[in-house]
Amino acid sequence: MTTTRTSPARHRSLGDQTWQDEAVCRSTEYNPVDPDIFFPEPDETDKITTAKSLCGQCPVRRTCLDAALEGGDTDGIRGGLTEEERGPLHERLASRLDYSRVNATIAGRDVHLTQAERRAVIHAAYHHGVSEQRLAWLLKITEEHAQKRYREIRRAERNRDLDQPTTNTPSPDTDSECLGRDDFGTAA
Template identity: 55%
Template sequence: MHSATTHEPRTLGDHTWQNQAACHTRLGTDPEMFFPEPDEIDRIRAAKTLCAQCPVRRTCLDAALENGDRDGIRGGLTEEERDALHSKLPQRLDYARINATLAGGDVHLSRAERRAVARDAYRAGIPADQLARLLKVTVEHAKKLYRHAAREISHRNTQAVKTAKGTKKTSDTRTTPVTPVRTPARADLGTAA
């Protein structure tokens, strides 16, 4: 079940969500409604009103972004409104997707999410061959991802120690106070795209 607060990432190739869409043609919706010209304000408003009631609106938006679908109104957003999201997709960090992948789901991941899966799998002690299956990469590549994750974790731990001490060296060897930054919890991260 989909709701405004929870979102199950769709698996690759899954189009069953379309049967739940408010715009499904079996409901008598004219598909052309979702392809208005930029100056057709009434058609845009009507399409967005229908999207606002849709139980799979976020899934629709995700599918449009992941498939590079730039035409028409998708997920309640016009082509122009989605444009910025298309460019931000590689940086998207949605822990629902990461957790679904770690649980064995075949989910479309951004570059940032793939790095997070590798990092979390490394921390959890998941063997490289299992990470390789989760990400559909070779075992050698999974080992490389684990080496990157180890360096990233080590770097973060080093930065945390420096921050905890309250000072940081600048390039001209002066010491300046550092304001500790709260690390966001997974629930705080949500979706970046």
């Protein structure tokens, strides 16, 4: 029987560039890599293929892609994707919702978050009983701002509960007869 181990996602912390030391594209004395292959012209398919094959071997490929997207880097091949392939990802970045990033933030890591992920952190923190002070620290916001976010969640949940339709079903214990339309009289 073969077991597969999935390692936890390694998310880049705020200001962290140490992931670049593990990149396959980093040129060293023993591994000379021409950086020009990562900036090919659209018709240079050999360079594109070579760069993508290097990216395919890279242990920090996902981190590289995240850094390119979060930094707005639209030039060259990053994270195994060309400029054209990253285009749609750049457009959808603000709505990205990766729960592994949310969980890493709740655990105390300083992770780059999108607006959707920040909202998810606030909801997760609220439902897990994280204090307002801790939420403020996690998101690098003021305690007053954290209190405001928690108030918004409480209000939204209260309103959601009020909007739930209530059904008046007769209890199975009672021997009530089924009432018809004529049993209620007429409206005045």
